[in-house]
Amino acid sequence: MKKALLLVEPKDEQMKALKAKFPTVEFTTDPDDYSDVEIILGWKVPLAKQLLESKNLKWVQSRSAGVDYFPLKEFAERGIKLTTASGLHSRYIAETVAAYLLIENRGLRTVVKNPGVWDDPEVFETSEQTVLIFGTGNIGKEIARYCHFFEMKTIGVNRHGFDPKLATDFDEIITMDEFEAATTKYQVDYVINILPGTSYTNGFFNTKVLQKIEAGYSFINVGRGSSVVTSDLEKLLAENYVRSAYLDVFEQEPLDSDSAIWSSEQIIATPHISGLMAHFKDIFIPLFEDNLEKYLAGEKLHNLVDLDQGY
Amino acid sequence: MKKALLLVEPKDEQMKALKAKFPTVEFTTDPDDYSDVEIILGWKVPLAKQLLESKNLKWVQSRSAGVDYFPLKEFAERGIKLTTASGLHSRYIAETVAAYLLIENRGLRTVVKNPGVWDDPEVFETSEQTVLIFGTGNIGKEIARYCHFFEMKTIGVNRHGFDPKLATDFDEIITMDEFEAATTKYQVDYVINILPGTSYTNGFFNTKVLQKIEAGYSFINVGRGSSVVTSDLEKLLAENYVRSAYLDVFEQEPLDSDSAIWSSEQIIATPHISGLMAHFKDIFIPLFEDNLEKYLAGEKLHNLVDLDQGY
Incomplete structure (x- = not known):
């Protein structure tokens, strides 16, 4: 029997179906029952040390798209596979960004x-209007689709440049290198950040980068708080260089209830x-079920993380 | 010379173009210069009595889609034509409603x-989700187009029933009579009111009508405040029969700055x-220019109001 610890608790009927479909797997939802666990569904940062004590651990299925809160280095060293829920949240994040855009406009x-x-x-x-979207994966494409419906111009920024699959969603693609090397300022109305939290993106949006864009834009962060130097952003807001900001993620979460960010106009x-x-x-x-089937058959897992890249 | 009083002041270059294009019309922007005015662009309720003193008055072009603030009876008696700006605001009202929907969801x-x-x-x-849209004119259709993009089901309510032109925007159309006669409650997530302010719609959304819809919906009013009995709506909100409300118009405008409506969760x-x-x-x-051309040529004006119907 392989043991799977489910930190996202399935509904009763889902649990029943899992047990029926996978008779060779023992399912538990008790975080203390971790000793010989091979598979973990979900993750809990405060339990990380304990969860990693299982010498059997071989695969973790994350409930999120971003995986910056996992001990990626240890996973890599021990050969533990990590898969994400990339794609699952795209529609919802795009709806939230669409709400932000229309609230502002x-x-x-x-x-x-x-x-x-x-x-x-x-x-x-x-x-x-024109939006500059940092990140052209599932979430970026879905945001661009909404922006296109609103008849906005969409420019994507990624590390790899143009790809035919992005053609319907983005009017233009520029690479991070092109963005960083540009000598004239970008003229856009919105900057939307959905970059993952990695060592590369850490503190990426600082004063220098935020000023690569012509004054008067709004900044939206639905990526990771770590990619923005909040004090730099606040300074540019105070100077009205950046007109407004819609922030869903922060360097420290939860954001202090008495932070000035909550009350800023x-x-x-x-x-x-x-x-x-x-x-x-x-x-x-169901996404976990699919991947569990692949895992047991020794097939390539869906949404497997490159542990060196961090996404 | 025909005299036209422009209460919406054109930009300098627009005024220049108007004068060049229409040499037989004398344009004024001074509200006190009303004595022999034949055409008025815009309207000001506090000046209504004065504006109506011109025995020459034959046509008023409204800046709004709704015309409930005009003295329609006197217009009808004196044969004064009234045209609206219907269609002009549709995109913007639909964007606002889309913002409300996504804010809630x-x-x-x-x-x-x-x-x-x-x-x-x-x-x-x-x-x-399903939205019930009262009003299937330009604004209702545009709102339905946004709702369809969001993959919501759209039901339109109007006085005249189905019309092939509405087919792409509405999945279903019911008449006001059918709505009023229905014996089972409608199951919808949103009720969106864009009905014009007329004697028929005055106080239409009262407790009885609001309870024709199954509990748990949100109410959006971008039509006219007069069509909603606010105290009835507030009572149903307090009972959580109606989950929430997005109100842009009110029985009395401006809404008192200390009204409990502003602070309600x-x-x-x-x-x-x-x-x-x-x-x-x-x-x-440009819309006024087009209509002025038609007016001078004796052609049928665009967006002419049926003064008895009130829209």
Whole structure:
């Protein structure tokens, strides 16, 4: 028997189905029952040390797309496979970003920050706008699809450049190297960050990078808080270089309840919810089932992480 | 010379173009220069009595789609034509409604009403939802187009029933009579009101009508405040019969700055801005030009109001 620890607890009928489908696997949902576990569904950072004590551990299926909170180096050294839930959250993150864009363009940020004021807020013409999207994977493509429906121009930024699969979603693709080497400032209305948290992206959006873009844009972060130097962003907001910011992720989470970020008129802050799903288990458990089938058959797992790249 | 009073002041270059194109028309922007005015662009309620003193008045071009603030009876008696800006604002109202829908579905209402709280809000699966849209004109169709992109089901309610032109936007159409006669409750997630302000729609959304829909929906009003009995809506919100409300229009405008509506956790209130445009004059003045050409040629005017129906 192979032992699988399910830190995302399946619904009763899902558990029943798993047990019936995989008779050679012993399923447990008790985090203390980790001693000889081979497979883990989900992860809990405070339990990491304990979970890694199982010498049998060979595969972890993450519930998130980003995996920066895993001990990737130890996984690599011990040959533990890590797979992500990339793709699962794309629709929801795109909806959240679409909400941010329309909140800003329809003047609703100004209104909700000043309840009771009966004045016309500034509004912006969506169909004349350009968005610069850092990250052109599943989430970036889905955000671009929404932006295209809104008749915005979409520019993607990635490490590898143009790829025919991106053609329908992005009007243009530039590489990170091109972005960094550019000598003129980019003219865009929104900068949307969905970069993963890696050593490369750590502190990427600092004053210098944020000023590579012409003043007057709004900054949206639904990637990782670690990729933004928040104090630099706050300074540029105070100078009105950056017009506004929509931040779902932060360097420290949870964000302090008395942080000035919550009350800033220029910032809409949300508690890391952009990818939240109403029916998470209905979609996630089947994804695990598929991958478990592949795992037992010795096939290549879906959404396998390159542990050196970190995504 | 025919005299035209422009209460929406054209930009300098627009005024120059108007004068060059229409040499037989004398343009003024001075509201006190009303004595022998034949044409008025825009309207000002406090000046209504004065504006109607011109015995010459034959045509008013409204800047809005709704015309409930005009003295329609007097217009009818005196044979004054009234044309609307219907269609101009549709895109913007649809964007605002789309913002409301995504704010609610992504849990952002809960978040912005409770800044500093780091908790997962309730979220909803947009693609499983149904919207009931009262009004299937330009604005209703545009809202339905956005809802379809979001993969929501759209049901339109109008006075005249199905029309092939509505087929791409609405999955279903019911008439007001069918709605009122229905004996089972409608199961929808959103009720969106864009009905014009008329004697028929006055106080339409009262407790009885709001309870024709199964509990648990959100109510959006971007039509007219007069069509909703606000105290009835507030009572149903307090009972959680109606889950939340997005209100852009009110029985009394401006809404009192100390109204409980602004601070309610269940309500996002906005100051009648759903149709606000960043470049209003660039689109509105050409619309007036077109209609002025038709007027001078004795042709049928675009967006002519049926003064008895009130829209």
